[in-house]
Amino acid sequence: MPVTVLLVDDEPLVRAGLRAVLAAQPDIEVVGEAADGAAVIPLVRSLRPDVVAMDVRMPLLDGIEATRAVLRTVDGPPKILVVTTFEDDEYVYEALRAGADGFLLKRSRPEEIVHAVRLVAAGDSLLFPASVRQLAARYGTGRADAEPLAGARLTEREAEVLRLMARGLTNAEIAAELVVGAETVKSHVSAVLAKLGARDRTQAVIAAYESGFVAPR
Numbered sequence: 454m455p456v457t458v459l460l461v462d463d464e465p466l467v468r469a470g471l472r473a474v475l476a477a478q479p480d481i482e483v484v485g486e487a488a489d490g491a492a493v494i495p496l497v498r499s500l501r502p503d504v505v506a507m508d509v510r511m512p513l514l515d516g517i518e519a520t521r522a523v524l525r526t527v528d529g530p531p532k533i534l535v536v537t538t539f540e541d542d543e544y545v546y547e548a549l550r551a552g553a554d555g556f557l558l559k560r561s562r563p564e565e566i567v568h569a570v571r572l573v574a575a576g577d578s579l580l581f582p583a584s585v586r587q588l589a590a591r592y593g594t595g596r597a598d599a600e601p602l603a604g605a606r607l608t609e610r611e612a613e614v615l616r617l618m619a620r621g622l623t624n625a626e627i628a629a630e631l632v633v634g635a636e637t638v639k640s641h642v643s644a645v646l647a648k649l650g651a652r653d654r655t656q657a658v659i660a661a662y663e664s665g666f667v668a669p670r
Contacts, residue, residue, distance in 0.1 A: 455482040459502040490519030546588040555580030582621025589662035590669035605648040
């Protein structure tokens with residue numbers, strides 16, 4: 454089955470460009486478009502996309518609030534890929550904290566756009582881990598609302614897995630690093646997410662940075 458994508462951006466040229474790039478792939482299908490975050494929820498409910506590629510800045514409802522709304526109101530929500538002009542934008546970090554699964558620069562090359570959609574849809578790796586680390590260093594340290602990981606009671610192996618997740622390793626790469634089976638790593642990742650109350654590995658890694666469990670620099 455192809456990965457289905459909903460495009461949300463107030464610039465028609467951006468939507469057209471993303472559609473052209475993604476629709477050219479045999480394993481990706483663009484199922485709809487919207488010009489603002491305010492239209493996302495009904496479209497997600499009717500189209501059930503696997504991924505929403507969403508601009509972070511829009512006039513009525515921006516990508517941060519749209520992300521929160523989707524995750525709060527939609528059962529079995531899609532993966533959310535924030536599309537942005539600037540990678541060091543605080544809006545991007547807030548969107549990730551709100552539950553977005555990754556971000557994509559509008560100036561990205563076609564192959565990078567396709568890779569980002571596939572990676573976010575698969576959900577077994579962190580998209581642009583170095584950039585997430587830089588965002589955490591700039592906007593995430595010393596936050597009053599950052600929750601520590603002390604109460605999560607991670608085992609030693611789970612803590613090790615979380616550190617490798619923060620480096621952007623896939624499950625297969627973590628398995629090779631730890632010399633264990635892929636299914637074992639998958640179980641550890643699931644346990645980490647459950648203990649942290651994280652929707653996915655992006656939120657788990659951000660929590661690790663903000664709590665000081667992993668140093669962002």
